[in-house]
Amino acid sequence: MPITDVRLQAAEYLKAYPGHAFCDACLADKLGLGVREVRNARIGLAGSHEFEQEQGFCSVCLEIKHVIHVGWLHFDTPNDDAHHAFDA
Numbered sequence: 614m615p616i617t618d619v620r621l622q623a624a625e626y627l628k629a630y631p632g633h634a635f636c637d638a639c640l641a642d643k644l645g646l647g648v649r650e651v652r653n654a655r656i657g658l659a660g661s662h663e664f665e666q667e668q669g670f671c672s673v674c675l676e677i678k679h680v681i682h683v684g685w686l687h688f689d690t691p692n693d694d695a696h697h698a699f700d701a
C-alpha cells in the first residue's frame with residue numbers, strides 16, 4: 614500500500630480517537646497494516662503540527678512506548694505577556 618494511503622488511514626484513525634495515544638504495533642493492529650508501514654506513516658504524521666509523538670503510555674497496550682496522538686490542547690500565552698510582566 615502506498616505510504617500516503619497508510620498515512621491517511623492512520624491520520625483518520627487518530628482523529629477518531631482524540632485523547633488516545635497509540636504505539637506503532639497497536640496502530641498497525643487497529644488498521645490491519647504492517648508495523649513497518651505504520652511506523653513510516655507515524656514519522657510522517659509527527660512532522661505535521663496536527664499530531665504529536667512522544668514517549669508515553671499507549672492507550673491500547675498500556676506500555677510506555679513511542680506513541681503518536683492528535684496534538685493535546687495547548688493554552689499558549691501570547692509572547693507579549695513577557696514584555697508587560699515588569700511594567701509599572
Ligand SMILES: [Zn+2]
Pocket residue numbers: 635636637638639640671672673674675676678
Ligand atoms: Zn500499544
